[in-house]
Each structure stands twice: as C-alpha cells, then as structure tokens.
Amino acid sequence: MRTWTIGKRIAAGNAVLLALLLFVAGAGGYALAHANGTYGPVLREQGEGLSGALVQRLAISRATADFLKYLITGEERYLVSKDEQIARARAALRTLEENSPTPALRSGWQAVSAALDDYNAVMTEVITAMRAGRREEALRIRAERADPLHVKLADLADKVVAEELERTRTIAGAADRVASATLRGVIVAAALAFALGIAIAAGLTRSIVNALQETIGTLATVSTEIVASTTQQAAGTAEEATAVRETSGTAEEVKQTSQLSIQKSREVAESAQRAAQVSQEGRRALEESIRGMQETKSRMEAIAERILALSEKAQSIGEVIATVNDLAEQSNLLAVNAAIEAAKAGDAGRGFAVVASEVKALAEQSKQATAQVREILSEIQRATQSAVMAAEQGVKSSEAGVGLATRAGEAIRTLTENVAESAQAGQQILASVQQQAAGMDQIALAMRNIQQASAQNMASTRQIERAAKDLNELARRLKALVNAGSAGPPAGGTRPQGERIEAAA
C-alpha cells in the first residue's frame, strides 16, 4: 500500500466500494427479481380474477336492475339488456373458472355459475308469469325465490372474492416477509458498505493527505527556494542588465578610441616609414663621415709625424744655438781678458781695448741674438709640442670619432632595422587595429543584442518570480486546505516559509 500511487489507492478504494455497491445492488435486484417472479403471476391472476369478479358482479347487478325495470315498466327492451348482461356475466364467470389458479376457486366460480343459472331461471319464470299477465304471481316468485337467489349469488361471489383476497393476502404476507428480509439484507449491506466506505475513505484520505502534505511541504520549500532564487536571479539579472549597459557604453567608447587608434597608428606607420628613410640617409651620411674621419686621421698622423720631425730639427737647432751661445760667452770672456790686458798695457793697449770692447759688443750681440733665437726656438718648440699634442689628440680624437662614428653607424644600422621593424610593426598594428575596430563594431552590435536579451531575460525572470510567488501562494493555500481537511496541525499559513511540513499523523 505504501508504494501505491494515490491514483491506485483511490482506484482500489473505489473498486472496493463499487464491489460493495454491486453486491448490494445484485442482492436487491435478485430479491426484486425473485419477488417479481414469485408474486407477479399471482398478483396478475388476482387482478384478473378481481376484475372478472367485478365485471360479473356488475353485469349481474345491471341485469337485476334491467329485470326490475321490466317488472316496473313491463317494457321488453329491458329484457334484452338483461340478457346481454347475463351473457357478459357468464362469459366473465367462464373466464374466471378457466383462469382460476386453485381448484377451490374454480369450484367456487362453478357454484356461482350454477347459482346464476338458477337465478336466471327464476327470472325467466317471473318474466313468463309477467307475460302471462300474472303479475301478482310474478312478483311473488320474484320476492320469494329470485331475491334469495340473488342474495345467494352475491354471497357466493363475495365468498369467492373473499377467498381470493385471503389467498392474495397470504401471498402478500409472504411477499412482505421476503421484501422485509431483502430490505434488512440491503440495509445491512448498505450499512456495511457505508462503514467500509468511511474506513476506506479515511484511510485513503489519511494516506493521500500524508502524501499530499509531504508533497506540499516539498512544494512549499521548493517554491520558496524558487522565489528566493528567482528574486536573486532577478537582482542578478538587473545587475547584469546594468553591467551590460555599462559594458555597451564602454564598448562604444572603446570603438571610438579604436577609431582614434586607427588614425594614430596610420600616422605612426607613416612616420615610421619616414624615419626608416631618414635613418637610411643618416646611415649613408655616417658612412661618408666615417670615411672622412679615417682620412682625417691618416692626415693627422702624417702631420704629427712631420711635426715630430720638425721638433727634432728644432732640438738640433737648439744644440747649435747652445754652441753659438757658448762661443759668445767665450768671446765675451776673451774680450774681458783682452780688456784687462789692454788696461794693464796702459796707453799702448788703448786701441786694443777698443777692439776688445768691439769684440765684447759682438759677443753681446751674438748672445742677444742667440737668446732671441732660443726664445723663438723655445716658442717653436712649445708650438711644435702643442702641435704634436694637438695632432696626437687629433689622431686620438679622430680614432675616437671613427670609433664613435662606427658605433653610431652600428647604432644607426640597428636603428634602421628597428625602424624598419617598427614600420612593419606599425603596418601590422594598423591592420590589427582595423581588425580590432571591426571586432569592436561586432562587439558593440553583440552588446546591443545582449542588452535586448538581458532586458527580455529580466522581464521573463520577473514573470518567473511572479509565477514562483503564485506557486508559493498556491502551496501555502494547498497546505492550509490540506491541514484544514485533516486532523493534522492547524493551517500552516503562519509557518515560516521553506519549513518542511511534517506528516500530520
């Protein structure tokens, strides 16, 4: 039973009830059919018998009435009617005899028929008397014989009817007993069916209510969870819609930025190409300048060598000058000694003193000249020294310049390559930025679609939320309904939502 579905349980309960009903109906029907089969022909015979009895009685009464009318009036037409009525009574009596269910009744009716014959014979005597004009006699016969016959006839008929009625009463009593027995059986069966139906209904109700309560509890929980989740989803969808709106705004901005980027990258690519050209020219110019510097360096080296040779010559000149200076000093001393000797010689040496002073003047001039020459020579030497140093510095500078220029050439070569790569990269960037812009267009379009979809999603989420709330309300009402209909706890409308409803029993 536990594993049966509610439909199966209801079907099983209803089947039991239907079986009971069928049983009761069958029993009743059987009882009715039995009663009908048993008492139907009896009652029909009785009815026919009673109606036949009434017909013959009525016909006899009317024949008597017609007979009396003839007696009173003496008109013959009443006799005709009287004969007709007698014939009818006889026919009725024949029928009654033939249809009599019992021999007692048949003999009773035969007695009645005999009495009728007697009565008719008496009436015929009376009528004959009347016709013969013996009125007095006729009346007397009627009064003396006809009336008692008539009464006897009536008594006989009544007696037969009473017998018939008695028999019928007996049969009816049996039928009543059968009917009452059947009624009692039916009542007992009905009571049994009622009790069983109540029990089944109670059991079914309990099991269904339990299952329903369980299901409704689950439904309430689930619907509450659905409400909560749809509310969250609605909030999330609203946030998502906002985010999508912001994102589409951002996508628009990015699109504009990418347009700007296209422009800028085009400019960058163009300038990179120009830079590549310029760096090529710079490289050529630098190579020329390197050649010029190397030439300058070799010339400077030649100059330095020549200046060194000149400096050596100047040193040899200095040696010569030193010699000349020494000679001049010796001449000077010689002149001094000559002057001393001349002074010692007195007047005789006066001319010699003049010569000595001339020699001394010459020596002085030589000395001055050598001093000048030395000065000039030292200037020349200083100049050559500085020239040599300058030349060496020039050589070094030109070497350094060549090195620098070579490095600059390397740098410019690298720069040229880099610039070429940059130009290429700029072209690639331009292409990719254009693709990016196309992609951004697609993204913007997609974002608009997403925005629309998000709006629809939000609307449908709200619908779902409403539906879930309706579902929740429905679950609450169902719960109230089930709790009101069962012996369980009071309707859980005030219970916190989401709580599982425990089984009532």
Added chain:
Amino acid sequence: MTEIARVLEERARRFARPVVTSPRGETTDLLVIAVRGERYAVELEFVVEAAVLRGFIPLPGLPPFVAGVVLNRGRLLALFDLGVLLHLPAESGAGKAHLVVIETERFSFGILADEIHGVVSVMQSEITERKAETLVRAVSPVGAILDVDALAADPRIRIEQELP
C-alpha cells in the same frame, strides 16, 4: 769699388765708435761681476784673468767661505765664495760658475763669480768712498767696488791650523 766692399765699408762705419776722451778728469776701469744676483766691481789693476770655472777641489775642515782650491795656469789658488763672506742669501739654480783671478801685493787668489759682465770705465767723480764697510771700498754706478786689499788682509782668511 765693388758692391761687397761698399757694404763692408758702410758696416764698418756704422760699427765704428769715436774715441771718447774723458773731458772731466780721470777714469777707473772696473771689472763688473755678479755674485748671487748682486753686482760687484773689482778694480782692473787687481784682476789677472776672468775665465769659466772648469772645476775646483773642495777642501774639508775649512770655514764655509773657502770653496776650495783651483788650478790656474800652473798655480794653485785659494777659491773664496764671496756670497758667504758678504752674507748674501743663497741663490738656487746658479748658472755657469766663473773664476776671477785676483792678484794683490800679499798673494793671489780666486773668487767665485756667477757672471762676468765685463770691463766698464767709471768716472772717479762717480765713485763714492765707503769707509765704514769692510770688504766694500766704494760704491760706483755699476756696483759696489770690492776692497781687495782688505779682503787679502782679512784675518779670517788667514788660516793657520793644524789638522789633528
């Protein structure tokens, strides 16, 4: 007359100096030397010779004003450093040293001179006698005139000392 002869004659005329006789009296010939940057003069009558000093022999154990002995034309002469005697501040980086040979009545000796400027005739009137100072007899426009006799008679230079 050739061109060369003409040029030489002109040159000779240009160098020729007229003989000047002093109109205002006697002159004195002085040899002007430089000792430690200072100019001094020696009367020419005392000077035998001026020459480049080609080396001398320092003598140990003598006062610092005696530089040593020098050989001159076969004679051994005492060499005096006038700078020490005259208390002159020492000069660094002196050039070529010169020797002036002096001859007095007492004896001959040499003095160290940094430079020999030459022989100059100075008017007697231009010479101012200076008695107060030893070793400097007078002052002339070309320099202080050394008192050679006083130098020769100076007791400091007479060294009679036995080596231990």
